[in-house]
Each structure stands twice: as C-alpha cells, then as structure tokens.
Amino acid sequence: MLADLEELVVCESFSADLDAVARSADVVAAQGARHLGASPERLVIDGVTHLRWTFGTPRVLLLGHHDTVWPIGSLATHPWSVADGIARGPGVFDMKAGLVQLFHALGSLPSLDGVCVLVTGDEEVGSDTSRALIEEVARQCAATFVLEASADGGALKTARKGTSAYELLVRGRAAHSGLEPDKGVNAAVEAAHLILALAGLAEEANTGARDGWRTTVVPTVVKAGSATNTVPAEATVSVDVRVPSLTAQEWVDSAIRGMKSTVPxxxxxxxxGPNRPPLEEASSADLFARAGLLAQRLGLGQLSSAAVGGASDGNFTAGLGCPTLDGLGAVGGGAHADDEHVVVAELAPRARLLAALVEEVTR
Known part of the structure; x- marks a missing residue:
C-alpha cells in the first residue's frame, strides 16, 4: 500500500494544471487496473480527466478524486516521506491514500459485480465537469461510499453542510467625490448595507439551531470603486453560505434573492446560488450503523462519526436520495496544509472495512 501511495503522491495533480491532471489519471488508471483487473473508461470533459470502472449493473458507487490543491513543484518543499509511522506529501491525506485503500479493498474481493468506481479530476475546484457523471451513476445505486479523508480521530463523516456561493453586484452612479458627491449614487455604501444585512440573515437562520451546526453567511471578497476621487459606480460582494439542511439552503437563497437596495x-x-446540497444525517444513518457492526466483527473497535462544514462530492449523491457514507478514506490530518499526513497503520484496516461494506451492499 505504501508503494502504491508513493506512486500517486509523486505524480503531482494540481487541479488548475489540466496536463498534470491527465498525467495523474494515467498513473491512477494503471494502478487501478493492476488491482481491479480491468482498465477504466477515460472521460475527458472540458479538458479535465476522469476515470470510471463499471462492473455489471451498478448497485454501489465508490467515489474519489485524484486532483489536489497543491501547485506543481510542491514536492520540492513537501517531499514524499514515511517516518515514525506517518506518511507525508502533497495530497497524501486529501485524498490519494483514499484511492489506494479503495483499490486494495476491491482487489481483495472475489467479485466486483455491481460496483462502479468513479475517480474525478476536479473535485477541489467545484466538480463542474464531473457532477453530471456522479449523479448519473448515483441515481442507479443503493449506496455511495466516499473515500474522502476521515474527520479527526478517524471519524466517518455522516453529515456535511451544503454550500451556496453568491456575488451581489451593486450598480450606482459615478460623480466627482469632491465637487459634486451628491450627484453620485455610492455603490460602496450600498455594499456596506448589504454586508450588514447578510449578517442579520445568518442570525435569523440560526434561530433555534444547535451549537456547532449552524448556517453561516459570510461575505468574503468585497470590491468597489475605480479612483480615490470618484463616487463608486459599482461594487461587488462575494458571499459564502454553508447550511446544515436543504430547508435552510432554500430559505437563505430566497432571502438573498429578496434583498433590496437601501441607498436611493x-x-x-x-x-x-446553491452549489452542493447538504449531506444530511438521515442519508448516512443506516450505512453508518452497518459499518459499525462490520467494524466490531473485524476487530476494528467502535467507529465514531462527525458532522463537518466542508462539502464533498458525497453531497451530490446524498442530494439525489442515494444513501451516502463519507470519510472512509485516510486517517490523519492537515488537509491542504503544511502538516498534511496519513497514519500508515490505519491504511489496511480502513481498506478491510471498505471491502466488508461493499460486500454487504452488493451481495
């Protein structure tokens, strides 16, 4: 497993470099073929390379991605290494170790009938070209297992917030800010009113919400004006929204679209608007319970679960009504950060758990 993990990590796959993603797809395809006994379909959409293996009529989808957030050249500053039971390198935790676990788990099974494996190349940048592929398979399946990295301590991810992204464009009227500011319509002032109103939306959306699992409405990038002596004629406010439920996502969407200007x-x-629907706990509850029983049977101890604010492609499958269990990948930490790492001792046990889950669903 370590040899396979090194093979994937040293092939850099920055999402924005489509040639690098294509090279990574070659390596992932070859590794998967060795373990699964079959070559994948190579699906190139708008220059992004995805891989799909299908065995019979799909009943379970195994979902992962091979792109990373690490720019080409990151190996020079974050080299592949294994020391004291910890593997390090760009993308090792998010989520190349998950792919290795996936291939070894499926390679241990006597039959792959009913399994579909989809490894996408643009998850880290929003899955624009892969979403339709994911949803096409998920509609046919009784379960989706997502090989994204685990939460703290190896917890499986049984809920993820949904995401929405907005840009509020304010149009005003330019005027000289010293000679006749009264003839202008200040888009920056209007943007300020909108930012305060957005904070109020978050407070209203969280009435009665439990701590730690709340809707967030966060203005992020704000731009206004063209010169220091001119009333701004235009302003933009980017907004990041995270929601625990579809009801909350719809409420926030309606509220933002209903915002009115304050400056005459x-x-x-x-x-x-909405990007990924939430992965709600109801979508994962049965699969998590079954995983817990299998873990006990395999001597892996008691599983823990976590609800997390970050989204994954599992949000898409859950949003379609396909039962989805996420976080089945690596145990470690530091995703997207300098201390990204994987606990080597957990690679094989997590692969055994995944193999048992696939057998449970497909038999």
Whole structure:
C-alpha cells in the first residue's frame, strides 16, 4: 500500500494544471487496473480527466478524486516521506491514500459485480465537469461510499453542510467625490448595507439551531470603486453560505434573492446560488450503523462519526436520495496544509472495512 501511495503522491495533480491532471489519471488508471483487473473508461470533459470502472449493473458507487490543491513543484518543499509511522506529501491525506485503500479493498474481493468506481479530476475546484457523471451513476445505486479523508480521530463523516456561493453586484452612479458627491449614487455604501444585512440573515437562520451546526453567511471578497476621487459606480460582494439542511439552503437563497437596495438609486443584482446540497444525517444513518457492526466483527473497535462544514462530492449523491457514507478514506490530518499526513497503520484496516461494506451492499 505504501508503494502504491508513493506512486500517486509523486505524480503531482494540481487541479488548475489540466496536463498534470491527465498525467495523474494515467498513473491512477494503471494502478487501478493492476488491482481491479480491468482498465477504466477515460472521460475527458472540458479538458479535465476522469476515470470510471463499471462492473455489471451498478448497485454501489465508490467515489474519489485524484486532483489536489497543491501547485506543481510542491514536492520540492513537501517531499514524499514515511517516518515514525506517518506518511507525508502533497495530497497524501486529501485524498490519494483514499484511492489506494479503495483499490486494495476491491482487489481483495472475489467479485466486483455491481460496483462502479468513479475517480474525478476536479473535485477541489467545484466538480463542474464531473457532477453530471456522479449523479448519473448515483441515481442507479443503493449506496455511495466516499473515500474522502476521515474527520479527526478517524471519524466517518455522516453529515456535511451544503454550500451556496453568491456575488451581489451593486450598480450606482459615478460623480466627482469632491465637487459634486451628491450627484453620485455610492455603490460602496450600498455594499456596506448589504454586508450588514447578510449578517442579520445568518442570525435569523440560526434561530433555534444547535451549537456547532449552524448556517453561516459570510461575505468574503468585497470590491468597489475605480479612483480615490470618484463616487463608486459599482461594487461587488462575494458571499459564502454553508447550511446544515436543504430547508435552510432554500430559505437563505430566497432571502438573498429578496434583498433590496437601501441607498436611493442603487440597484442590486444577485448572481450564483446553491452549489452542493447538504449531506444530511438521515442519508448516512443506516450505512453508518452497518459499518459499525462490520467494524466490531473485524476487530476494528467502535467507529465514531462527525458532522463537518466542508462539502464533498458525497453531497451530490446524498442530494439525489442515494444513501451516502463519507470519510472512509485516510486517517490523519492537515488537509491542504503544511502538516498534511496519513497514519500508515490505519491504511489496511480502513481498506478491510471498505471491502466488508461493499460486500454487504452488493451481495
């Protein structure tokens, strides 16, 4: 497993470098073929390379990605290494170790009938070209297992917040800020009113919400104006929204689209909207219970679960009504950070758990 993990990590696969993603797909395809006994379909959409293995009529989807957030050249500063039971390198935790566990788990099974494996190349940048592929398979399946890295301590991810992204475009009217500011319509002032209103939306959405699992509405990038002596004629406010439920996502979407201007003469246009639906706990409850029984049977101890704010492609499958269990990949930490790492001793046990889950669902 370590040899396979090194093979994937030393082939850098920065999402924005489509040639690098294509090279990574070659390596992943070859490794998967060795373990699964079959070559994948190579699906290139808008230049992004995805891989799919299908065995019979799909009943279970195993989902992962081979792109990473690490720019090409990161191996020079974050080299592959294994020391004191810890493996390090760009993308080792998110999520190349998950792919290795996936291939070894399936390679240990006597039959892969009913299994579909989809390894995408653009998860880290929003899955724009892979979403349709994911949803096409998930509609046919009784379960989806996502090989994203685990939460703290190896916890499986039984809930993920849904995500929405907006850009509020404010149009005002330019004027000289010293000679006749009263003839202008200040888009920056209107943007300030909108930011305060967005904070109020979050407070209203969280009425009665439990601590740690709340809706967040966060203005992020704010731009306004063109010169220091000119009333801003235009401003933009980017907004990141995370929601624990579909009801909350729909409520926030309606509230943002209903926002009105406060500054006379200013106009507000709302762009964007929901991206990933939430993975709600109801979608994972049965699969998590079954995983817990299998873990006990395999001598792996008691499994823990976590609800997390970050989204994954599992949000798409859960949003379609396909039962989804996430976080089945590596145990470790430091995703996207300098201390990204994987606990080597957990690689094989997690692969055994995944193999047992696939057998449970497909038999």
């Amino acid at each position: 003469g200013a106009r507000v246009e709302v762009r964007g």
